[in-house]
Amino acid sequence: xxxxxxxxxxxxxxxxxxxxxxxxxxxxxxxxxxxxxxxxxxxxxxxxxxxxxxxxxxxxxxxxxxxx
Numbered sequence: 327x328x329x330x331x332x333x334x335x336x337x338x339x340x341x342x343x344x345x346x347x348x349x350x351x352x353x354x355x356x357x358x359x360x361x362x363x364x365x366x367x368x369x370x371x372x373x374x375x376x377x378x379x380x381x382x383x384x385x386x387x388x389x390x391x392x393x394x
């Protein structure tokens with residue numbers, strides 16, 4: 327299945343192909359992204375790590391910035 331993924335930190339949009347029945351956490355692991363470092367927005371709504379992905383989903387990976 328294909329997903330459109332926008333990486334805000336890189337200001338880059340990619341179309342990626344992954345296997346069926348994958349969730350957000352598994353996708354982040356495959357991309358080498360620590361789940362605590364991003365907020366994932368799927369089709370305009372914030373989702374949790376266990377959210378299943380479907381062909382054609384559009385994701386935004388928004389970096390969490392902290393400091394003090």
